[in-house]
Amino acid sequence: MATALAPHPTEEDKDGIPLFAPHEKVYPRAVRGTMRRIKWAVLILCLSLYYIGPWLRWNRGPAYPSQAFLIDMPTRRAYFLGIEIWSHELYYLAGLLIVGAIGLFLVTSLFGRVWCGFTCPQTVWTDLFLWAERLIEGDRTQRIRLDQQPLSLKKIGKKAAKHAAWLVIAAATGGAWVMYFNDAPTLVHDLFTLNASTVQYGFVGLFTATTYLLAGWAREQVCTYMCPWPRFQSAMIDEETYAVTYRDWRGETRGKHRKGDSWEGRGDCIDCRACVAVCPTGIDIRDGLQLECIGCGLCIDACNDIMDKVERPRGLIAFDTYANRTACLKGATPTHHFLRPRTIAYAAILLATLGLMAVALAHRSTLELSVLRERNPLFVRLSDGEIRNGYTVKIENKRGETQVYALRADGLANALLHVAENDQAPIAAETGTTVAVRGDAIGTFRVYLQAPRSETREQPVTLSVRNTESGETASYATTFRGPEH
Amino acid sequence: MPTKTEKDATTGRETTGHEWDGIRELDTPLPKWWLYIFYATIAFAVGYCILYPAIPFISSHTRGILGYTNREALTESTAEAAQQQAKFIDRVHDASLEQIRKDPELLSFAETGGRAAFNENCAPCHRTGGAGAKGYPNLADDDWLWGGTLAAIHQTITHGVRNADPDSRQSQMPRFGADGLLKTAQISDVADYVLTLSGQKAPADAAKRGAQVFAENCAVCHGEKGAGNQEVGAKNLTDGIWLYGGDRATLIDTITNGRAGSMPAWGARLDPTTIKMLAVYVHALGGGQ
Numbered sequence: 001m002a003t004a005l006a007p008h009p010t011e012e013d014k015d016g017i018p019l020f021a022p023h024e025k026v027y028p029r030a031v032r033g034t035m036r037r038i039k040w041a042v043l044i045l046c047l048s049l050y051y052i053g054p055w056l057r058w059n060r061g062p063a064y065p066s067q068a069f070l071i072d073m074p075t076r077r078a079y080f081l082g083i084e085i086w087s088h089e090l091y092y093l094a095g096l097l098i099v100g101a102i103g104l105f106l107v108t109s110l111f112g113r114v115w116c117g118f119t120c121p122q123t124v125w126t127d128l129f130l131w132a133e134r135l136i137e138g139d140r141t142q143r144i145r146l147d148q149q150p151l152s153l154k155k156i157g158k159k160a161a162k163h164a165a166w167l168v169i170a171a172a173t174g175g176a177w178v179m180y181f182n183d184a185p186t187l188v189h190d191l192f193t194l195n196a197s198t199v200q201y202g203f204v205g206l207f208t209a210t211t212y213l214l215a216g217w218a219r220e221q222v223c224t225y226m227c228p229w230p231r232f233q234s235a236m237i238d239e240e241t242y243a244v245t246y247r248d249w250r251g252e253t254r255g256k257h258r259k260g261d262s263w264e265g266r267g268d269c270i271d272c273r274a275c276v277a278v279c280p281t282g283i284d285i286r287d288g289l290q291l292e293c294i295g296c297g298l299c300i301d302a303c304n305d306i307m308d309k310v311e312r313p314r315g316l317i318a319f320d321t322y323a324n325r326t327a328c329l330k331g332a333t334p335t336h337h338f339l340r341p342r343t344i345a346y347a348a349i350l351l352a353t354l355g356l357m358a359v360a361l362a363h364r365s366t367l368e369l370s371v372l373r374e375r376n377p378l379f380v381r382l383s384d385g386e387i388r389n390g391y392t393v394k395i396e397n398k399r400g401e402t403q404v405y406a407l408r409a410d411g412l413a414n415a416l417l418h419v420a421e422n423d424q425a426p427i428a429a430e431t432g433t434t435v436a437v438r439g440d441a442i443g444t445f446r447v448y449l450q451a452p453r454s455e456t457r458e459q460p461v462t463l464s465v466r467n468t469e470s471g472e473t474a475s476y477a478t479t480f481r482g483p484e485h
Numbered sequence: 486m487p488t489k490t491e492k493d494a495t496t497g498r499e500t501t502g503h504e505w506d507g508i509r510e511l512d513t514p515l516p517k518w519w520l521y522i523f524y525a526t527i528a529f530a531v532g533y534c535i536l537y538p539a540i541p542f543i544s545s546h547t548r549g550i551l552g553y554t555n556r557e558a559l560t561e562s563t564a565e566a567a568q569q570q571a572k573f574i575d576r577v578h579d580a581s582l583e584q585i586r587k588d589p590e591l592l593s594f595a596e597t598g599g600r601a602a603f604n605e606n607c608a609p610c611h612r613t614g615g616a617g618a619k620g621y622p623n624l625a626d627d628d629w630l631w632g633g634t635l636a637a638i639h640q641t642i643t644h645g646v647r648n649a650d651p652d653s654r655q656s657q658m659p660r661f662g663a664d665g666l667l668k669t670a671q672i673s674d675v676a677d678y679v680l681t682l683s684g685q686k687a688p689a690d691a692a693k694r695g696a697q698v699f700a701e702n703c704a705v706c707h708g709e710k711g712a713g714n715q716e717v718g719a720k721n722l723t724d725g726i727w728l729y730g731g732d733r734a735t736l737i738d739t740i741t742n743g744r745a746g747s748m749p750a751w752g753a754r755l756d757p758t759t760i761k762m763l764a765v766y767v768h769a770l771g772g773g774q
Contacts, residue, residue, distance in 0.1 A: 377616030380771060383628040383724030390625070390771055420769045421592065444593065448771050 025147070026220055026282035028130060029140035029274075033301025042118045043127055051172070054179035058082070061400050063439055071181050083361065086398065095357040102353060104229075106346035108236040110338065111319070112243035116229065117296030122222050125173065125215035126280065132165040140277060166216045167208070174207030220281040224292050231291070238322075240337055244295050245320040246275075246286045249328045254286075257310060268312045275299035275317060285317055367405075368396040369465050369474040379481045387482045388450035395445070395465055397437040405465040408432025412451050412461045412480055420446035434468065454482055578758045582635040585765055592765065599766025602759050606751065607767075615770045620729060620746055625771040628726040632715045633774035639764040645750035646718070653750055656717040661702065662741030671698045676736040682711040682722045683731060 056068035058081055065072060070079045076087035085092050104115055116123060137143045137158050149155055178200055179187055190196035191204070214222055223230060237243065246269075254269035269286070276284050278299060281292045285299045303317040324334035374390035382388055397403050409417050409429040416426035419433055427433055429449060437443030449461065459482075464475035490502040493511055503510045515523075533539060537549040573594045577585060585591045604613060610621040617623030622630060631641050631654050644652040661667040667675070671694075677687035678695025700709065706719035713721030720728060729735055729744060751760055767773075 374614065376614030377612070377623070377625055380616075380623065380625045381725060382626055383721065383726050385725040388626070388771060420771065420773070421589070423586070446769055446771075 023221065024282065026280065027140045027143050028280045028282075028298075029277040029302075030134055031278040031298050031301045031305070033298075033304055035297035035301045039118060039127065039296065039298075043124050046119060046121075046124050047128070051176050054176060054184040060084075063400050065183060067183055069180055070183075073181060084398070086396075089364075092357070092361070095353065095360070099350065099353050099357065102346055102350045105236050106343060106350055108233055109238065109241055109340075109342050109346060112237060112241055113230075113233060113293070113295035116223065116294040117244075120294075122214060122227070123280075123294060123296065125169075125211060126219050128169060129166055129215040129219075130280070132169065133162055136162045136165060163216070166212055170208040170211035170215070171204065173211040174204045174209075177207045178203045220292070220294075223281060223294055230294075236342070237289075238340070238342060239326070240321050240323050240340060242319045242321055243289055244285060244293060244297055244300065244317065245289070245322075245325060246317050247315070247320065247325065247328070248286070248288075249325060251286070251316050259310075263312070268307070268310075268316050270306065270310060272306055274302040274306050278302040289322075365472065365474070366398040366470075367403075367465065367467055367472045367474050368398075369463070369476050370394045370396075371463050371476040371478050373478050373481075379483070381483075382450060385453060386450050387453050387480075388448055389480050391447045391449070391463065391478065393445045393447045393463065395435065395437050395443045397439060397441055397443065399439055401439045402436055403439070403470075404434050404436050404468045406432055406434050406468055407445075407447065407463070407465050409447075409449055410462045410464065412449060412459060415449050415451040415461070415480075417450075418448050420448065426450060435465075449480060451480060457482055457484055574758050577761055582639060582761060582764060585761065586635065586768075592769075595762040595765040596769055598759070599762035599764075602755065602763050603766055606755065607763070610748075615767060622728055623726070624767050626726055627772045627774075628721060628724055629715060629772065629774065630713075630718045630720060630728070633768070633772050635764055635768050635773070637715070638767050638773075639760065641748070642760050642763055642767070643750065643752035645752075646748040647745055648747055648750055650750035650753070654718055654748075656706070656719065657745060658706075658739070658743045660741070660743035662737075663743070667698065667702065667740070671695075672737055672740050675699050675703065676733055676740060679711065679722050679736055680731075680733060683724060685731070687733075 053069050054067065057066050058068040058079070059066060060079070060082075064084075065079060067079065068081055070077075072078070078085045078093075083092075107114060133143070137146055146155060146158065175188075175191065181203075182200065187196065187200065191200070218226070248267075250267060251269035252267040254267050254271045257263075257266075257270040273284075275286070276282070276299075278301070279285070280296060280298065281294060283290060283292045285293065297319065300315075300317045300319070304314040307314050307316055321334075321336060324336065327334040371394075372392040374392065378389075380388045380390070393407070395405055407417075407419070408431065409415060412429060415429035417429040417432060418424055418426040419435060422433060422435065424433060426448070429451075435443060435445055447463070451459075459480045460477060461480045462475050462477050464473060466473045490499050490512070491509075492498070493500060493509075496511065496513075499512045501510045501512045534547070535549065536551045537553055538546055539549060540547045573591070576591055577595055577598075580588070580591060585595050603611075603615070607615075611617055611624055612621075615624030617625075622628075627633070629637070631637055631646070640652075641654060644650045644654065646654040647656070659666060662669065662672050674691045674695035675698040676695065677691040678693075678699050680687040681692045699707075699711070703711075706717050707713055707722055708719070711722035713719045713723075725731075727735075728746070729739055751763070755763070
């Protein structure tokens, strides 16, 4: 815990600016207006999706779970409406994340940090927690006063009520999260009858704790210090990006204004600090675009309210571009382009990724084949002098019903094939035989190939399966081993 | 070296009085949350030491009041696993060998269980995967001394070969040379004849003489044409598979000194369900008939 102190005053010391800024608690004031209404709507929409999601049902047939969104860990399957992916197909998830990232880049380059300000879970839950806080402790000034009061029964009661409310919301959040990994109705029943597993309670507890800490205690510090996104969002933003902007060309020179005073020779900003009081990250937007600004636009609502009162036009703070500001400062007419190299590039990448994913999903194979050549023994000498190799063949049937597959081996002269599980005499390898695999399962078969002894120690051979109904095929190249000479 | 402490203007905190090259150290207390977690870990450790085995002595250790032991936890978890298997074990126990082969679920269970039992009990002689070794038959090929059907394999595993079990496979390859049943020249001739049975090269006149010796001494068990007899475990001499070796020197050794390979009766050592699973596993190694 050592902090360096310079023996002689440095530049910072001279200006009285310390290198370390202690955290100052932010008490955002309630505000009404268009932005606030949009925020409430987005909040209700996001929370509804989150809480209702696990309860939606989707009929996939009797062999499958009926939950619309389900990540089933024990069986290593994920279900998203009509899409089912197996654990080794998680690259679909990677595709989804890429789409999410590029989408975020595109939206940010167009409209700034609207993700942060409106839809980010940190913002949504912080807003919800603030709402609960305001209901119990009152608005900004009452909260500040409450915190400054000495400890009293009333204060303890309010604080306890607030934290209890937070914990209830947090537990509901954590509880809903685990439902995406289990059958929701069953899990709710188990959770409340104390029949759920330790792991389930553990995860509910974990997500309850993180929600409570992040949305209740950490709040804007998550955005300012923990989240990497604000650090590189400047790479997406340019002069033509809409962002929450204080129109200094209109507002300056700021100053107090009394009713009846002339507006000549001064700016529209009356320095009332309403924009600072409502800011959830506690910044002054009049300092310009800054890292801490999450672009929620609540200061726009606050300022418009004030402008109405002092009878000046609205929009002193508004979603605006830097280019507009520059133009207005010069007195020129602002122009704006949505189509810029940057936005076109992001849109193109986004469309390409979406297209690739759609193609990949449409062509998703419902059949996969893997072959493990028996190495113990490497090969078997048969009584008629021929050589036999054993293979463990695994056929993945991703369809819901039992499928029959034609299995054959190519590339080995005069070879015979038989499947241990089939009770069949060896048959010409290139003709092959059929095997059945249950729906949504992996069938494992011991397949034997026998061929006359060859001069070469190792010969290539290809095993392949074909779905006798759909014609879908899969093949696997392996080898056929014989003696050294 | 500590000098005098002073108050830092920016933070309002005392310094520790330590100063190195003009850099002074602030006496900042540990963060509260950190400190409380640290105290909590100490409390946890004390509780743990009381509840669980913790402190080692020279020849023993504290037991803890919960009486937890790793060994017991292992016993419990294996018992739990056994309980989960019990359903299948019971079905294997009740089903016939043929029924097991017909039921994909049982077959898969039996093959897996059979593999585990095989690797534990049989692999030392028959090698992993039944690859076999000199004197220990390869179980993955299509040549069987005592029969390769499920029933025959089951019988061989249960009662073994040439041991004290009354039902064990019994037969004896006589010591034709050592016991003076055949002369050295006759043994040499019959070895040449046996070579020709499996298509190997041998002097024609010696083989012709050997055929006579074979018909009189060997055909009883190995058959007139040397095709073997699984009733008595007599090897098929016409194929390419040899238990001890098919070259002339080994043949002469075998005829002179006889062979009496033995296998334990596993019925006395393993439970009937395991033996069933073993039979199914060996049958599926590739040579099952």
